[in-house]
Amino acid sequence: MQAGQEGLAGLRAVIDRIDRDIVALLAERVRCLEQVIAVKARDSLPAAIPERIEGVVANVRAEAEAAGMPPDLAEVLWRRLIDWSIAYEDRYLGGAENPLSMRS
Numbered sequence: 001m002q003a004g005q006e007g008l009a010g011l012r013a014v015i016d017r018i019d020r021d022i023v024a025l026l027a028e029r030v031r032c033l034e035q036v037i038a039v040k041a042r043d044s045l046p047a048a049i050p051e052r053i054e055g056v057v058a059n060v061r062a063e064a065e066a067a068g069m070p071p072d073l074a075e076v077l078w079r080r081l082i083d084w085s086i087a088y089e090d091r092y093l094g095g096a097e098n099p100l101s102m103r104s
């Protein structure tokens with residue numbers, strides 16, 4: 001079926017389902033980040049590690065290209081996500097209790 005034949009409501013339902021899947025994956029990423037915080041706290045590592053940041057951006061640009069998505073969109077989204085992640089890490093590396101220890 002052509003995309004337009006489903007009508008706007010059908011297309012929006014597809015978008016809502018995709019958004020749900022993305023949120024579930026991002027939640028998994030945040031839980032992984034909480035384990036990163038624990039490792040960095042133990043090993044006295046900083047929240048922001050520039051080589052890794054550039055590596056992540058290069059990875060998602062390549063994945064986007066392969067998946068037929070504009071690499072510039074992937075870079076914008078991931079730089080924002082990484083900025084948020086670094087601020088999240090900094091909050092706990094700066095002394096607040098790691099949310100991981102509050103989950104159990």
Ligand SMILES: C=C(O[C@@H]1C=C(C(=O)O)C=C[C@H]1O)C(=O)O
Pocket residue numbers: 033036047048049050052053056081082085086089
């Ligand atoms: C998760 C890390 O911390 C930061 C956050 C990153 C991310 O959200 O992908 C990547 C680089 C980091 O400096 C890491 O160092 O691996």
